[in-house]
Amino acid sequence: MCKKLSVYIQFALSQKSVWLASISLVNDAEKKRGAYVNKKLKYRHELKFMINQHQYFLIKQRLRNLVKQDEHVGDNGNYHIRSLYFDDMDNSALHDKLGGIRDRSKYRIRIYNGKDNVIHFEKKIKFNNFIAKLKEPLTREMYNAILAGNYEVLRQPEKAFCMELYNELRHNLLRPKVIVDYVREPYVCHNGNVRITFDKELRTGLHAIDIFDSELKPVQALDNGLIILEVKYDEYLPEYIKAALQLEGLNQQSASKYVICRKYLKTNSWEDY
Numbered sequence: 234m235c236k237k238l239s240v241y242i243q244f245a246l247s248q249k250s251v252w253l254a255s256i257s258l259v260n261d262a263e264k265k266r267g268a269y270v271n272k273k274l275k276y277r278h279e280l281k282f283m284i285n286q287h288q289y290f291l292i293k294q295r296l297r298n299l300v301k302q303d304e305h306v307g308d309n310g311n312y313h314i315r316s317l318y319f320d321d322m323d324n325s326a327l328h329d330k331l332g333g334i335r336d337r338s339k340y341r342i343r344i345y346n347g348k349d350n351v352i353h354f355e356k357k358i359k360f361n362n363f364i365a366k367l368k369e370p371l372t373r374e375m376y377n378a379i380l381a382g383n384y385e386v387l388r389q390p391e392k393a394f395c396m397e398l399y400n401e402l403r404h405n406l407l408r409p410k411v412i413v414d415y416v417r418e419p420y421v422c423h424n425g426n427v428r429i430t431f432d433k434e435l436r437t438g439l440h441a442i443d444i445f446d447s448e449l450k451p452v453q454a455l456d457n458g459l460i461i462l463e464v465k466y467d468e469y470l471p472e473y474i475k476a477a478l479q480l481e482g483l484n485q486q487s488a489s490k491y492v493i494c495r496k497y498l499k500t501n502s503w504e505d506y
Contacts, residue, residue, distance in 0.1 A: 277426075278470070279364040281488045282462040288480055289431060289460050295477035296420060300429060303419035307346075311433075315444045316341040316413045318491045322406045330489050336360050339491060340398070340407060342376065344444055349373040354387075354398055364465070367394050373445075380409070380443060411498060412438025413490045414451040415461075425466045427474060432461040437494035454494050461488045 284292070306312055319340040320326045329337040338358045345351055352371040357364060369392065371379075378386045379402070387399040401407040418431040436451030443449070455461075464470070464478065 274358075274365045274367065275467075276358075276360070276363040276365045277465050277467055278362050279359075280362065280464040280485055282464075282478075282483055283486055283488050284460050284462050284483065286458050286460070288483060289462075291480060292462070292478060293431070296429065296474070299473055299477060300420040300422045300427070303421055303428075305345075306419065311416045311418045313346045314343065314415055314417050314432075315345075315347065316343040316490075317409050317442060317444050318411050318413060318494075319401075319407045320410045321401075321408070324410075327410075327492060327495055330487075330492050340401065341413075341491075342371065342379075342444065347445075349376070349445065352376055354379075356394070356397075369394050369398065376445075409442040411491070411494050412441055412444055412449070412451065413494045414438060415490065422471065422474060424471045425469050425474075427464070427466040427470060429465075429474075430463045432463065432490070435459075435461065435490060435493065437497050439497055452497065454490075454497065461490065 302310060318326075319342075326337065326339040330339075336359070338356055340354070340356050342352065342354050352373065352375075353368040354371055355366055355368040357366050369387075375386045378384075384399055384402040387395045387402070389395040389399075398407075414434075414436040416433045418433065420429045421427065422429075435454045437454045438444075438449055438451050441449050464474075
């Protein structure tokens with residue numbers, strides 16, 4: 234019994250060493266790109282699936298007694314997310330994603346439930362199946378200034394990420410590209426720090442760029458009621474959750490909401506994504 238336990242512990246430690254080595258590679262890659270790297274930044278695994286309504290109900294039923302709802306949901310078990318995605322003049326974030334570039338990042342301003350009490354300017358960093366996020370809180374006045382092209386509000390030398398955003402906007406011509414709008418149904422599990430989300434009713438704002446525009450009417454971006462299932466976790470995914478996600482025809486895939494919503498802005502046939 235002790236011998237088996239020893240072998241198991243050695244295996245677990247070796248798996249953690251591989252994970253930590255991967256994180257080191259992430260930081261090295263970010264440094265080479267000149268990006269701001271926070272040593273305390275936490276990288277997580279991220280899995281994405283495109284599912285239909287039938288699969289959604291099956292998975293939700295299986296997870297019912299295994300996870301609990303996120304504490305931030307409303308009475309209907311959901312909350313609304315609206316993001317304004319940015320890209321540079323070469324559309325690097327878009328083409329990096331379409332080209333399958335492993336190490337990439339993208340910037341967005343995000344709000345919840347259409348309110349301005351929580352506004353974040355975020356950078357999502359992607360490395361293989363690892364993700365991390367940096368974010369800076371904004372006031373409504375700062376948001377309005379950024380949208381008007383006044384980037385000096387981000388020029389705060391004491392805040393490294395603010396300065397990164399400032400430089401991207403001033404020197405790399407990072408600009409608003411598309412609004413991504415959807416309803417999220419989130420669940421959490423303490424073991425493995427797992428977060429499972431069903432992102433529904435994905436819509437695009439087309440050419441609009443003001444996420445607080447009360448007259449904005451986003452257009453449906455996914456057909457047939459498709460839902461994006463995302464699974465995020467730290468070092469491990471509990472076996473019972475992994476088993477609950479096993480369905481015939483359920484295959485992991487890269488489902489970028491930004492790319493899906495950008496396709497409605499194409500002007501040439503060769504831009505089909």
